[in-house]
Structures are given as C-alpha cells and as structure tokens.
Amino acid sequence: MKKITILFGLLFILLSCSSENTKEEENNSVDSLNYPESNIWWNDTVFYEIFIRSFYDSNNDGRGDINGIIEKLDYLNDGDPNTNSDLGINGIWLMPISPSPSYHGYDIIDYKEINPEYGTLNDFRNLIKECHQRGIKVIIDFVGNHSSDQHPWFKSSVEGSSKRNWYRWSTTKPNYKGPWGQEVWHKKNNAYYYGAFWSGMPDLNYSNIEVTNEIKNLIKYWYQDIKVDGFRVDAVKHWIEEGSNQENTTSTLNWWRDLYAFQKNLDPSIMMVGEVWSSSSEIVKYSDDRLDYCFEFDLSSSIINAVKNNSFGNLKSKISELQGLYPNSQYGSFLTNHDQNRSFEQIGYNLNKSKLAASLLLTLPGIPYVYYGEEIAMLGKKPDEDIRKPMQWSDAIYGGFSNSNPWRNLNNNYLEYNVEKMQKDKNSLWSHYSKFIKLRTKNKVISQGKVKILESNNTDIFAYIKSFENSNMLIIHNFSSLDKKSFSININNSALSAGNYNFNEIFNNSKIDGVEISSSSKLNFENESSVIKKHETLIFNIIKN
Structure with a gap:
C-alpha cells in the first residue's frame, strides 16, 4: 500500500510538471500569438x-x-x-x-x-x-x-571538436544524389559531409x-x-x-x-x-x-x-x-x-x-x-x-x-x-x-484590395476590379500590339452593388459618367476619348453617385 501511495504521488508530480510544460509551450506556440494587423507593414x-x-x-x-x-x-x-x-x-x-x-x-x-x-x-x-x-x-x-566551408564553425567541425555535429557527417558515402542529380556528399579527412549546392557550401x-x-x-x-x-x-x-x-x-x-x-x-x-x-x-x-x-x-x-x-x-x-x-x-x-x-x-x-x-x-x-x-x-x-x-x-x-x-x-x-x-x-x-x-x-x-477578374468581349483586354473597404478601382490592360477603342467589359458580376457610378481615369483624366450597375451591366468603350493604346494600362477610380 505504501508503494502504491508513493507511485501515485510521483505520478501526480509528473502530471503537474507536464501540465506546466504544456502551458509554457502553449504560450510560445503560434496559436497563442495575437498580434495586430497594423504590424503587417509589408x-x-x-x-x-x-x-x-x-x-x-x-x-x-x-x-x-x-x-x-x-x-x-x-x-x-x-x-x-x-x-x-x-x-x-x-x-x-x-x-x-x-x-x-x-x-x-x-x-x-x-x-x-x-x-x-x-x-x-x-x-x-x-x-x-x-x-x-x-x-x-x-x-x-x-x-x-549553409555556411562557407571557410567558416570557423565548419573548420571546427572538420577537426572533430565541439562543433562536429553542427554539420552532417557520414563515415561512408551515402548512396544517393541531390534533388537535381548533383553530388551532395563531399569527402574530407576520410569522412563525408553534406552540402546540397556544392562542396564550398556545407549544410x-x-x-x-x-x-x-x-x-x-x-x-x-x-x-x-x-x-x-x-x-x-x-x-x-x-x-x-x-x-x-x-x-x-x-x-x-x-x-x-x-x-x-x-x-x-x-x-x-x-x-x-x-x-x-x-x-x-x-x-x-x-x-x-x-x-x-x-x-x-x-x-x-x-x-x-x-x-x-x-x-x-x-x-x-x-x-x-x-x-x-x-x-x-x-x-x-x-x-x-x-x-x-x-x-x-x-x-x-x-x-x-x-x-x-x-x-x-x-x-x-x-x-x-x-x-x-x-x-x-x-x-x-x-x-x-x-x-x-x-x-x-x-x-x-x-x-x-x-x-x-x-x-x-x-x-x-x-x-x-x-x-x-x-x-x-x-x-x-x-x-x-x-x-x-x-x-x-x-x-x-491597389496595394491591399481584393481582386475580381472581369470578362470582356475582346480577347486582348484583361480587366479586374480591386476593392478595399468602401473603395473600388477598375484596372484594364491591353495585351495587343494595336490600340483598342471599341470593346466592353462585363461588370454585372463585380464587387459593385447596384447603382449609378462614374469612372474616372487617374492618369489621363478621361471619364465615363452615369454608368448603371445592374444584373446585366456592361461598361462600353466606344469612342476616341476612351481608347486604350497598345500594351497600355488604364486605372479608373469608381465613384458611386
């Protein structure tokens, strides 16, 4: 009975330690991190x-x-x-x-x-x-x-001192090569060390x-x-x-x-x-x-x-x-x-x-x-x-x-x-x-907006809307070696809610006003003022009236 009591006590202590260790691991785990979005400056x-x-x-x-x-x-x-x-x-x-x-x-x-x-x-x-x-x-x-083979760490590893295991060594040459068919095991002092890129870069x-x-x-x-x-x-x-x-x-x-x-x-x-x-x-x-x-x-x-x-x-x-x-x-x-x-x-x-x-x-x-x-x-x-x-x-x-x-x-x-x-x-x-x-x-x-790809009746026109919070922009790229001045873009399935909009180009100041967005809306480019030149990009601010 005394042995059982002692064993139970030891088990209780071990479980307590395990619990404390688990808590410490949780505090250092990814799941416990809660950092603000504002820190994502990139x-x-x-x-x-x-x-x-x-x-x-x-x-x-x-x-x-x-x-x-x-x-x-x-x-x-x-x-x-x-x-x-x-x-x-x-x-x-x-x-x-x-x-x-x-x-x-x-x-x-x-x-x-x-x-x-x-x-x-x-x-x-x-x-x-x-x-x-x-x-x-x-x-x-x-x-x-990897480091250089001239790094003091590797030199110490070669000598077999305290940093021997800072690199990978084998007494015999393993029977395999690298991901692109290269030699990865290199001989040094009657042993072999691993270096994926070449012998001068030991891993x-x-x-x-x-x-x-x-x-x-x-x-x-x-x-x-x-x-x-x-x-x-x-x-x-x-x-x-x-x-x-x-x-x-x-x-x-x-x-x-x-x-x-x-x-x-x-x-x-x-x-x-x-x-x-x-x-x-x-x-x-x-x-x-x-x-x-x-x-x-x-x-x-x-x-x-x-x-x-x-x-x-x-x-x-x-x-x-x-x-x-x-x-x-x-x-x-x-x-x-x-x-x-x-x-x-x-x-x-x-x-x-x-x-x-x-x-x-x-x-x-x-x-x-x-x-x-x-x-x-x-x-x-x-x-x-x-x-x-x-x-x-x-x-x-x-x-x-x-x-x-x-x-x-x-x-x-x-x-x-x-x-x-x-x-x-x-x-x-x-x-x-x-x-x-x-x-x-x-x-x-532009930097953080979510993208919605749009369809066009012209196979040379690649268009998408980017949306961030309550703001939207339309980006149109012409992949052709020719200017384009007659095409349309389907915006019925875009991020825009139904309503009346103006489209203002930010670089050349052209405008398309009074566009009604509905379940069958198209944005038409039909005149000289809305031409998109060869390999050009147009960017429109979208303003709801």
Whole structure:
C-alpha cells in the first residue's frame, strides 16, 4: 500500500510538471500569438532588390558599397512625396552583406559582420538610419541553410571538436544524389559531409538544437542591435534532410513553425519572406504560420510569358488559383530576380511590353519586388555574373557606376538605357515605374484590395476590379500590339452593388459618367476619348453617385 501511495504521488508530480510544460509551450506556440494587423507593414511596401557590389561605387575601387547606396538613397526615395525624381520605393532587400570568399556572398564566413569590400558595421548602421528617416524598410538576405566551408564553425567541425555535429557527417558515402542529380556528399579527412549546392557550401545541421539556438540569436542580433526590419531567407525548402528526401520535409516544415513562434514572440513586426523555388502548392505550406510569406515563382513566369506572348489566359488562371491558396496578397510577386535572366531580355527588348509587365506587377495582388535596373531596361542573361552587372546611372565612362574599371563590364546598352537619360523622359520605362510604384504605395485599394477578374468581349483586354473597404478601382490592360477603342467589359458580376457610378481615369483624366450597375451591366468603350493604346494600362477610380 505504501508503494502504491508513493507511485501515485510521483505520478501526480509528473502530471503537474507536464501540465506546466504544456502551458509554457502553449504560450510560445503560434496559436497563442495575437498580434495586430497594423504590424503587417509589408502589405503597403514595394521592395527594391539590390546587389551591393553592382549598385554604386563610392570609393572608386570598382565595386559597389554601402556608402554608395547611401549616396543614391534619394534616387530610391527622397522622403518628399511632392517630388518626381525618385522611384518612390519604401522597402529594400539587400543581397548578402556578410564576409564571404565569393563575389555573390551566398557562402558566409561570419554571420555578425559586414563584408569589408562593402564597408563597415558602422556604415551599415548609418544606412539603416538614413533609410528609416526616408520611410524605407530594410531587409537582408539570411543565408542560413549553409555556411562557407571557410567558416570557423565548419573548420571546427572538420577537426572533430565541439562543433562536429553542427554539420552532417557520414563515415561512408551515402548512396544517393541531390534533388537535381548533383553530388551532395563531399569527402574530407576520410569522412563525408553534406552540402546540397556544392562542396564550398556545407549544410548546417538543424537537427542539432545548438545550431537552431545560434540562428535565433543571430536573428535577435540583426533585428534588435542593428535594427534591420526583416529577412529574406535563402533556400528555405532545403533546411532539414530526411535521408535521401532533401526538399520540403516534415522536419523542415516543423522547424519553420517553431521559428515563426519565436519570431512573432520576439516582435510581430519582424518580416520573413522565404525563397521556396517550387510549385505554388508546395510554396503555400510555408506560408501557413511558418514564414510571413514566400516568393511566388509560378506567378513570375506567368506574368513574363503572358506579356511576351500577348496572351493572358494562363496568367488569369494562375491569379484565380492563388486566390484560393493564400490569404489575400500574402505572397511575394516579382518579374525576375538575381537568379533569372532579366525581364527585358525575356520579353524581347520591347519597352511597351516592359511597361505592361510593370503595370501587372504593381497592380495585381502580392507584395511586389523590383530587381535593381529593371526600371531602366537593363539586359542580362546567364551566367549569373551577367544578370548582376553594374547599375547604369549615366552615359559617362563606366556608366556613372564608378570612376574605375568595374568588377564586371557594363551592358552594351548603357548609353541609351540609363537613369540620367530616362528620368528626363516622362514617357520612359523609368517614369512608368515611378508612377506606378507611387500609386501603389499611396493607395490601399491597389496595394491591399481584393481582386475580381472581369470578362470582356475582346480577347486582348484583361480587366479586374480591386476593392478595399468602401473603395473600388477598375484596372484594364491591353495585351495587343494595336490600340483598342471599341470593346466592353462585363461588370454585372463585380464587387459593385447596384447603382449609378462614374469612372474616372487617374492618369489621363478621361471619364465615363452615369454608368448603371445592374444584373446585366456592361461598361462600353466606344469612342476616341476612351481608347486604350497598345500594351497600355488604364486605372479608373469608381465613384458611386
């Protein structure tokens, strides 16, 4: 009887401890988070992706640097809404900023420092301060899937010391290759370590809690001490392998769910956007309280292909699919990035089509990202170095990027396509980007509105209404290489309630007044004043009388 009493007492204590532990876990879980919608600042942000090495060289060593970005901040956003000499972006994504043996920086040697070729930590703090004074948020590339093989962590791991298990090792070479048929097990000192991308990028072992805790400390360091606003996370789907299963594993999804809880408990305003280069059905798993959102690669190719081929059927289907997959607009949209041939190259060197692509990017749902130089029709196709060439600021020697021979030769179109020249032309691609970026950052209907796709009697006309609270706007794109002046759009199944409306175009001031919305309504474009030019976009404010 005494033994039973003791056992019962021990069981009671264990259950009590388990209950307390459960409560503590609940307090740190995603379900317990209740942060206000106002903290989701990225919904009103247009980001600009910068490769520091190629943006602007302030010290004439042929490489771009942090002080070069500071010198050019007024180009991005001068903080004055009444000027028209800036792009008007309000977010910057900086590609890797930390010390690295490579030109691109995606193999890091020290996660707490700045690449000395780019400047110092004090320079970076100054950049953050200058950006925040202009209302620009700053996110940095977080390359945590792997480090450089020159990182002290890996060197210690090779030696077999306390950090041996910070990376994955095997005494024999496992009998499988990587997701795209590449070698992933690399020999070192009679053992093999795992590196998905190449031998110089050994994967960190996130099955080891010490590695996870170190990464959490790094997030706190960059957010709390350095004051960045968020992170673009590289190679999200490769985080934790399960044997030969090396992408999108259950362990990876569980790890990101845990980090999301940590992130939001630290501060709900921290933003994390993930690179998951997969289909939309795989990407959406990471947007379910694992990351704030991810880049939509399928949407990117849908926009480019639609514009290139003058046909938006697949784009229309993709938008409808994304509406069913994601919460409204909670994905990153873009035309191209640093891993893809540039959009002007893909679209076929056509400025009008490039304007249409920009219009789609900046009016469709999503959180848009513009790759540096996209606004001035920079060229670039693989190899990677050639899609990351120096920015074309002017027609001066070296394109105004530097007074010294740059790290990579400029594109041969820089004499015609450069910032200085295109800023002076109100009809240039640069002016088009500036106009649409500013429209989006100042207008919640465009940035956050829900979209309703409309039908037209003309197969070249792609139209939709965006609605936010009690405001509505109609966006019409002409995918044809010809002007259109006689077409109609069905608005009977739109978000508009029955009544009488005026439609006022925001750029050319044309109007369509007294439109009755009913169960069989059509909006007719029948005269010269309502023509839509080739590859043009019209945007109407909708006012109920």
